[in-house]
Amino acid sequence: MIFQAFFDCMNFTSWFLLSFVLLILSDVIRNRRPRNFPPGPWALPLLGNVFTGVDYKTMHELAQKYGPVFSLRRGSERMVFVAGYKMVKEALVSQLDSFVDRPIIPLFHAVLKGLGISMSNGYLWKKQRKFANTHLRYFGEGQKSLEKYIEVECNFLCxxxxxxxxxxxxxxxxxxxxxxxxxxxxxxxxxxxxxDPSFRKILELDNDALLLAGSAQTQLYDAFPGLMKYLPGPHQTVHANYREIMTFLNREIEKHQEEWNPDDPRDFIDAYLSEMEKKKEDPRAGFNTETLLACTLDLIEAGTETSSTTLRWALVFMINYPEIQEKVQAEIDRVVGQSRLPTLTDRPKLPYTDAVIHETQRVGNIVPLGLPKMASKDSTLGGYFIPKGTAVTTILSSVLFDKNEWETPDVFNPEHFLDSEGKFQKRDAFLPFLAGKRVCIGEPLAKMELFLFFASLLQHFTFRPVPGKMPSLEGVLGFNNSPEEFRMQAVPR
Structure with missing residues (x-):
């Protein structure tokens, strides 16, 4: 009788409110913070911390409040963030086997589907990364040296x-x-x-996609992909851009398939086509055209966007600090002169130039957060329990600006990389390429490019601002931290 009376007095509104309350209670119970889990701000039921921006400045503020290991919740997924050189080093180096795998990032999973190098895991990732490393070295240093490629391109750029x-x-x-x-x-x-208009368009599409990938609206897609994929927003533009980029890359692959000669591999794609034939009996390794397409996108992005953004920051800094630009040019004039381009053998004799490049990478803060990793097993970090499957993001900007590691962290100061005798010195807290097993696959190439392009440009030009329009030192934050668009004058020397 009591239950019958209860049901008789319930109307639609009452049932809706009861259902909502039960849904909230279910979410609270299901998403209770695990015991000894890293602290973090209070999360809204169902939504989590979706209104907390996942950008490096906000992350720095949260690290100050909650400590170097803290957490956020996006929808039902908990994420751990690691700040400061000491704790980041522990996560990337001391416990490198605990945080190797990559979680599913819905925004990029829709494009790469867990294939390629950057977003894959396990056996497939190991085989693809090993193949890419081996053949990048072969085509870069075996038949033709990467330095020769860069030297030719330096001439075109100048x-x-x-x-x-x-x-x-x-x-x-x-x-x-x-x-x-x-x-x-x-x-x-x-x-x-x-x-070339087609390649220019691809560069623009990629730049726009990476810029939009860091927006708050796009990050909502990662929290609620099932809902957001049906709604308009910048995530739709990101996916549309990548579809067009993939179409361009696929055309290149199809040309290679038509012209492929297994006895005469010309480049990475040719070598990959040969590997596909060899690995037919090992499907877990993933050597197929779909994975080749994902790998090609990984390599083109890794080998283009970060280094080119760093070089643009270098121009911004040289224009804003003309006295530093003059010191670089004086060193290059003294060691190299004007009769030839700088080479990698000149690098040890150009410590100030090298220091300026490293300081550009530090202050430019190109990839403040980077891609998250995932705990491959139950782990402990900073005294906190990290359950298996938890996404863990290292805040690289907190390392590059760590007050305990840098004498003047907020100042562009090449002296950070020079010892008392003016010789170049490495710094442990210099981690723009990450560390451990997921270290950037393009690091060796990027180091060569940054030195040779930068030294060649400073050898040939003095960079000046457009009168009355000094380039801003404030970055534009997307997936990368890039300079605001600027115009300049390149005055031949």
């Missing part, structure tokens, strides 16, 4: 700058094309002219 005749111009896509041509030569077997 000529393009000279054609501006000291007039104001935006160097963004000339720089990106030049850097992209190095990895393109290795992967595709050819470069692209700076006037």
């Amino acid at each position: 000529e393009a700058f000279k054609e501006e005749q000291g007039r104001p111009f935006n160097p963004h896509y000339i720089m990106t094309n030049a850097v992209g041509n190095i990895i393109s030569s290795v992967v595709f077997g050819h470069r692209f002219e700076y006037t």
